[in-house]
Amino acid sequence: MKLAEKKRKDILGAAIQEFREQGFPAARVNRIAELAEVSKRTLYKHFESKELLFAAITEILLEEIAAVPKLRYRPDAPLRDQLIAAVRDYVGHLTGEHYLALNRLVMSELLRDQELAQAFFAKAAMQDGPISGLIGEAMQTGALRKAEPGFASGQLLSMVKHFLVWPQFLMGAKAEVDPDAVIADCVDMFLAHYSSEG
Known part of the structure; x- marks a missing residue:
C-alpha cells in the first residue's frame, strides 16, 4: 500500500x-x-472538509452493502432452504459489529441531514440486494409467482429485520427470540404469499 x-x-x-x-x-x-x-x-x-470526509465514510458503507454476495437460484435445491440460508447469511452480515457500528454512525447523520439522506438512499437503491436476484430467478422459472423481485425481497427482509436487526441496531441487544425460528416463519409467510401454486 x-x-x-x-x-x-x-x-x-x-x-x-x-x-x-x-x-x-x-x-x-x-x-x-x-x-x-x-x-x-x-x-x-x-x-x-469534514462533510467530504463523512461522504467518504458513507461510500464505505455503500461498498460494504454492495460486497454482500449476490445469490443465484438453484432449481435442483428446495427454494425454502435456499431462502432460509440466504436470509440467515444476510442477517449475519447486517448484525456484524463492524457493519452495525458503521451503519449507526452513518444513519445518525442521515437523520439530521435530509439532503445527505436522499443522496445516500438514491445510491443504495441502485444496488441489487443479495436476495432479490435469487427471488427474481425463482420467479422467472415459475418457482414463485411473478412480481417485482426488489419489492418482494424487501417484504421478506422487512419482516426479518423487525425481529433480528432493528433491536440490535437501536438498542445494542439481540431480541429474545430464536433467530432460526423467526427466519423460517418469515420465509414460510413469504412463500405462502408468493408461491406459484397459490
Whole structure:
C-alpha cells in the first residue's frame, strides 16, 4: 500500500472513531488529524472538509452493502432452504459489529441531514440486494409467482429485520427470540404469499 493510500485509510479510520464518539456536528478535524497521526494540512489534502470526509465514510458503507454476495437460484435445491440460508447469511452480515457500528454512525447523520439522506438512499437503491436476484430467478422459472423481485425481497427482509436487526441496531441487544425460528416463519409467510401454486 502506498503511503498516500495508508494516510487516507488512517484518516478515515480516525474520522470513524471521532464521529462515533462525538457525533458528526461535534467532531473536530484537529482531533481526527491527531488520531490519524497526520498534520491538519495532510488531512485537508485528502479531504477538503469534514462533510467530504463523512461522504467518504458513507461510500464505505455503500461498498460494504454492495460486497454482500449476490445469490443465484438453484432449481435442483428446495427454494425454502435456499431462502432460509440466504436470509440467515444476510442477517449475519447486517448484525456484524463492524457493519452495525458503521451503519449507526452513518444513519445518525442521515437523520439530521435530509439532503445527505436522499443522496445516500438514491445510491443504495441502485444496488441489487443479495436476495432479490435469487427471488427474481425463482420467479422467472415459475418457482414463485411473478412480481417485482426488489419489492418482494424487501417484504421478506422487512419482516426479518423487525425481529433480528432493528433491536440490535437501536438498542445494542439481540431480541429474545430464536433467530432460526423467526427466519423460517418469515420465509414460510413469504412463500405462502408468493408461491406459484397459490
